[in-house]
Amino acid sequence: MNISGIKDCYGCGVCATVCARQIIDIALNENGFLEPRITDEGKCTNCRLCVDVCSYSHKELSLKASCVKSFAAWSKDAAVRRKCSSGGVGFEVGRTLIGEGYKVCGVRYNAERNRAEHYVATTIEELIPSIGSKYIQSYTVDGFKAINRNEKYLVTGTPCQIDSFRRYLQKFKKEDNFVLLDFFCHGVPSKLMWDKYVHWAEKQVGSLTYVSWRNKFTGWHDSWAMAIDGSEKGESVKWHESYNLSIRGKKSFLNTRLSQGDMFYRLFLSDACLGKACYEKCKFKYENSSADIRIGDLWGTTYQDDEKGISGAIAFTDKGNNLLMKANLECVEHPLSVVAEGQMKECAHRPFFYKKLMTLLKDNSLDIEVIMLRSGGYLKWKRLRERLMNPSRTARNLIRRFRK
Secondary structure: HHHHHOOOOOOOOHHHOOOOOOEEEEEEEOOOOOOEEEHHHHHHHOOOOOHHHHHOOOOOOOOOOOOOOEEEEEEEEEEHHHHHHOHHHHHHHHHHHHHHOOOOEEEEEEOOEEEEEEEEEHHHHHHHOOOOOOOOOOEEEEHHHHOOOOOOEEOOOOOOHHHHHHHHHHHOOOOOHHEEEEEOOOEEEOHHHHHHHHHHHHHOOOOEEEEEEOOOOOOOHHOOOOEEOOOOOOOOOOOOOHHHHHOOOOOOOOOOOOOOOHHHHHHHEEEEEEEOHHHOOOOOOOOOOOOOOOOEEEOOOOOOOOOOOOOOEEEEOOOHHHHHHHEEEEEEOOOHHHHHHOOOOOOOOOOHHHHHHHHHHHOOOOHHHHHHHHHHOOOOOOHHHOOOOOOOOOHHHHHHHHHO
C-alpha cells in the first residue's frame, strides 16, 4: 500500500520527503492544490512509510499535548516588530535558535517561480525572507529534503505540514533535534486564484519581484493589503544584504500597495476557494496542534487599541515554553481564550457557489476582475462577518471595506 490512493489531501509533501525510492512527486491538481503522485509504481516496495507519515490518513494528531502556557507576545526590537505582520514572534524564535547552532526551515515567496516554498536558512540574513504571512499553499519538498535529521532545526509550517513532519521525525526517533512551529491557519486558497491575482498585479507593476501579504501601513488592525514590487514599479529586493539594511529601515522596498482587501482577501477570507481538506478534514483549529509553539495575530478585544502588532503564542511543550522565555520577546501570559479569541474554532464551511467559482478560475479567458464581478452576488460582506469571530476593530474595518 502506498500514497497513490490519497487525493485532495493537505499537500504537505512529507510523503515525498520520506520515500527512499524517490518516486513520489507533489504537483498541483486540476483545482490548483498540491497532492502526491507516484511517478513509477514498479519501483514501490510497499514499505508504507509514505502512508505512516501522512497526517491526512490519520484521525489523531501526532502529538498528544495541551496548552502549557499562552501569551500575548511581541519582539523587543521595534524594527522587527514593525517589519513583521503581527508581533514578530516567529522571527525572534528563529533568530534565537540560529544563535544556538540550529538551522531554520521556513517559508519564503519565490517571485521567479510564483510560489511560496520551504527553504533552509542558516544565518539571520537568510532568515529574513521568511518574515510575514504567506496566504498561499507552500511547496515543501525541496526544503524538507534539504534537512539533515542528525542536525538541529526549527521547522515552521501550517498545522497539517507540522503534524506530518512530526510523524516523520517519530519514525526516525529524531524529535529531540527539532523545534516545530505552526500557526493559526484559516486554510489555503487555490493556486488558480493566486495566479489570476498575479496576472492582474503584473499589469500594474510589471513582473513581480517581491510580495508581502500584509503590512502595517496604516496600523496593525488595518493591515489587510498587499505590498508588491515589480520590474516597472518598485526596487529589486537583495536578500543577501545585511540584517541592518533589510530590517532597520535603511532600505525600503515596500513601495506599491495593492488589493486593499478587495480581491485576494475577499476571496480568501470568504472561504470561497479553499482546499477540499480545509473544509472537510482539518483537525487543527484553535488549540489542536502537533507543534511545540503555535503563533498568530492576537485579534480580539484585549489589544484592540494596539497598532504596532501583537502575536498570540501558545506553548504546547516545555521545549516550546522555554524557547519563548529566552527569545528576545515581551511575553504577557493570558488564558488561551484571550490569546485565541479571534481565531477559527472549526473547519471552514464550503460555500454553495464553490464549484461555480472553481469553474471560473479554470477559464483562462477570464481575469480576476471579471471573476469578482461574476461572483459579486455571492461574496457578501455578511459572509465575511460570519468568518471573523470577534467584534474588534479588525472585523469592523474589513466589513466596512467589503460592504462598499
